[in-house]
Amino acid sequence: MTPTPCSSVAFLIDDDEAVRDALSWLLRSRGIPSRDWSSAEAFLTDYSPQMQGCLVVDIRMQGMTGLELFDRLRDLECRLPIIFLTGHGELSKAVQVLKQGAFDFIEKPFNDNELADRVLEAITWDEARRTRGQQSHAIHNRLRSLTSREKEIMARIIKGQMNKIIADELNIAMRTVEAHRSHVFEKMGVKSAVELATLLAENGISVSF
Amino acid sequence: MTPTPCSSVAFLIDDDEAVRDALSWLLRSRGIPSRDWSSAEAFLTDYSPQMQGCLVVDIRMQGMTGLELFDRLRDLECRLPIIFLTGHGELSKAVQVLKQGAFDFIEKPFNDNELADRVLEAITWDEARRTRGQQSHAIHNRLRSLTSREKEIMARIIKGQMNKIIADELNIAMRTVEAHRSHVFEKMGVKSAVELATLLAENGISVSF
DNA sequence: TTTGGAGTTACGGTTATCCACAATGTTGTT
DNA sequence: AACAACATTGTGGATAACCGTAACTCCAAA
Numbered sequence: 001m002t003p004t005p006c007s008s009v010a011f012l013i014d015d016d017e018a019v020r021d022a023l024s025w026l027l028r029s030r031g032i033p034s035r036d037w038s039s040a041e042a043f044l045t046d047y048s049p050q051m052q053g054c055l056v057v058d059i060r061m062q063g064m065t066g067l068e069l070f071d072r073l074r075d076l077e078c079r080l081p082i083i084f085l086t087g088h089g090e091l092s093k094a095v096q097v098l099k100q101g102a103f104d105f106i107e108k109p110f111n112d113n114e115l116a117d118r119v120l121e122a123i124t125w126d127e128a129r130r131t132r133g134q135q136s137h138a139i140h141n142r143l144r145s146l147t148s149r150e151k152e153i154m155a156r157i158i159k160g161q162m163n164k165i166i167a168d169e170l171n172i173a174m175r176t177v178e179a180h181r182s183h184v185f186e187k188m189g190v191k192s193a194v195e196l197a198t199l200l201a202e203n204g205i206s207v208s209f
Numbered sequence: 210m211t212p213t214p215c216s217s218v219a220f221l222i223d224d225d226e227a228v229r230d231a232l233s234w235l236l237r238s239r240g241i242p243s244r245d246w247s248s249a250e251a252f253l254t255d256y257s258p259q260m261q262g263c264l265v266v267d268i269r270m271q272g273m274t275g276l277e278l279f280d281r282l283r284d285l286e287c288r289l290p291i292i293f294l295t296g297h298g299e300l301s302k303a304v305q306v307l308k309q310g311a312f313d314f315i316e317k318p319f320n321d322n323e324l325a326d327r328v329l330e331a332i333t334w335d336e337a338r339r340t341r342g343q344q345s346h347a348i349h350n351r352l353r354s355l356t357s358r359e360k361e362i363m364a365r366i367i368k369g370q371m372n373k374i375i376a377d378e379l380n381i382a383m384r385t386v387e388a389h390r391s392h393v394f395e396k397m398g399v400k401s402a403v404e405l406a407t408l409l410a411e412n413g414i415s416v417s418f
Numbered sequence: 419t420t421t422g423g424a425g426t427t428a429c430g431g432t433t434a435t436c437c438a439c440a441a442t443g444t445t446g447t448t
Numbered sequence: 449a450a451c452a453a454c455a456t457t458g459t460g461g462a463t464a465a466c467c468g469t470a471a472c473t474c475c476a477a478a
Contacts, residue, residue, distance in 0.1 A: 091298045095314045098307045105304045147424060160404045162464070176426055178466070192369040193403045193465095201410030356454065371434070385456050387436070402435095 008053040008123045012036035013043050013069070014085065015061045019108075023056060023115075030116045032123070040064035044072060052130060054103065054122035055082040056115075059093065070097060079129060081122040085110070136203055143205070145187050153180040154188075155207040158197045217262040217332045221245035222252050222278070223294065224270040228317075232265060232324075239325045241332070249273035253281060261339060263312065263331035264291040265324075268302065279306060288338060290331040294319070345412055352414070354396050362389040363397075364416040367406045 010032050012023050020036040027034045037043040040057070041064055055073075059066035066084055073080070081103035086094070094105040103122045106115060146154065156166045163181065167174040190196045200207065219241050221232050229245040236243045246252040249266070250273055264282075268275035275293055282289070290312035295303070303314040312331045315324060355363065365375045372390065376383040399405045409416065 086300075089298055089300045091295075091300045091303055091314070091316055094300055094303055095307065098304065099313070104308070105300070107300055149425065158403060158407060160399075160401045160407075163466095164464075172425085173427055174464095175428065179426080182466075190369075194367060194406045195369045197403045197406040198367060198369075198410050201407050358455065373434080381455085382457050383434095384458065388456080391436075 008033075008127060009051070010034040010053055010119050010123070011043065011051065011055045011080070013038075013040060013055065013061075013066070014058040015039055016058070019058065019085075026112050026116060027119060030120070032116070032119060040066065040069035040072075043069070047073075047076070047078070049076075049078070051080065052126055053080070054119060054126055055080050056119065057082055057084055059084045059086045059090065060088065067093065067097065070100070070102065079126075079133075081126050083115075083118055083122055139199065139203055139205065142188050143207075146184060150180050150184050150187070151207060153177060154184045154196070157181060157184070157193050158200060158207065217242075217336065218260070219243040219262055219328050219332070220252065220260065220264045220289070222247075222249060222264065222270075222275070223267040224248055225267070228267065228294075235321050235325060236328060239329070241325070241328060249275065249278035249281075252278070256282075256285070256287070258285075258287070260289065261335055262289070263328060263335055264289050265328065266291055266293055268293045268295045268299065269297065276302065276306065279309070279311065288335075288342075290335050290338075292324075292327055292331055348408065348412055348414065351397050352416075355393060359389050359393050359396070360416060362386060363393045363405070366390060366393065366402050367409060367416060 010023075010027050012020050012034055013036070014020050014023070015038050017038065020038070024034050024036060037046065039061060044064075057066040057069060064072070070082060073082075082097075083104045083106060084094070084097060084102055085106055085108055087108040089107060098105055103125065104118050106118065143151070152170070153166060156169075161169075163174050163177045167177045170177070185191060185193075185196065188196055188199065190199060219232075219236050221229050221243050222245070223229050223232070224247050226247065229247070233243050233245060246255070248270060253273075266275040266278060273281070279291060282291075291306075292313045292315060293303070293306060293311055294315055294317055296317040298316060307314055312334065313327050315327065352360070361379070362375060365378075370378075372383050372386045376386045379386075394400060394402075394405065397405055397408070399408060
């Protein structure tokens with residue numbers, strides 16, 4: 001495994017202090033920094049979208065359960081990978097949360113090596129997700145800088161329509177389409193329609209304007 | 210739920226005849242056709258890639274277990290969705306197979322409605338997958354019809370390179386590039402480089418030639 | 419009222435694409 | 449040897465893309 005960057009942290013949430021301590025110790029011994037909270041509520045008050053790394057959450061806690069926390073974080077559009085811990089072998093819940101996108105589900109008592117590996121996997125996954133997100137974010141920023149007319153012309157360009165056709169359909173001069181087209185390329189940071197189409201398709205963006 | 214097309218079938222694999230009968234009856238009452246086998250081995254001898262629908266497999270059977278069947282089907286590149294049944298609440302196995310791509314994991318005794326719904330979901334998913342697969346297959350057929358030189362030119366086209374540049378880099382006449390380019394468009398069924406780039410990117414195809 | 423962004427358009431020109439028709443050389447198969 | 453597929457190139461022309469420069473209008477914010 002690669003050494004963990006200091007920017008990624010394991011966020012531990014469990015109402016059993018002994019478990020938190022054991023986890024902290026385990027992860028520290030692997031070079032993984034961690035922070036811990038004794039309840040989902042406490043974590044939520046501290047939560048910020050800047051946090052990066054992964055969550056390790058006991059599914060059964062006083063007050064808000066791990067499942068409820070999961071839902072709440074989804075509402076906040078939090079995409080941090082979550083590893084659930086359970087001491088009760090609740091299979092149906094495991095299946096449910098995994099299908100909803102939880103990263104992993106581990107029974108207590110857990111194997112130390114396995115847990116640490118999962119945490120590392122989750123952190124790695126989160127970093128990859130974050131990188132993808134930045135790419136996508138940059139593109140969306142560029143898209144937002146387009147005027148609505150430019151977006152409309154762009155949508156037609158990537159459908160393969162020629163300037164002449166676009167001009168006819170929008171009842172404007174071809175030269176105008178050319179001007180918009182040029183602006184679109186400049187703002188989107190590409191040099192051709194091909195590059196533009198590839199950029200958008202690779203990021204799953206369909207322009208409807 | 211939409212009525213189940215007769216082409217999709219639930220394939221039931223369980224060494225307990227009573228379970229098979231109960232499942233068959235349940236599914237038939239919902240209009241879902243099914244076939245059943247008493248062992249993974251028996252299913253494998255009958256298996257064909259033409260089968261469409263979903264599998265419902267008891268995880269613990271005499272001889273080959275459900276998990277082993279899962280692996281075996283993966284080797285055969287079978288993409289049928291699999292719903293596992295278990296009577297023993299084996300959480301760690303549930304987590305494992307779900308992360309490997311199993312469709313669902315249901316504890317016995319199961320709720321009839323729930324199981325039938327899952328089977329329908331799985332069948333629907335399989336049909337969608339099959340549709341996507343056909344699209345992708347058609348594109349790959351077209352890609353295979355390209356000569357290696359044409360693939361090389363195509364790779365450069367979708368990078369946004371101009372004919373002139375391509376000609377220079379390959380030390381051939383521009384006219385030759387034009388000829389290849391024209392063939393590529395014709396064989397791939399598109400009318401412009403933009404359509405080609407979109408087609409490939411949307412299907413996650415990166416051309417390296 | 420002034421300023422500025424957005425949308426629009428024209429002129430004149432360069433470059434690139436696309437195409438029909440025609441042809442040559444190479445390679446591998448039958 | 450004969451044939452087919454492939455890669456190659458040419459001529460000449462129609463069509464489209466691209467660009468710099470320069471306006472004009474509309475509209476909203478300062």
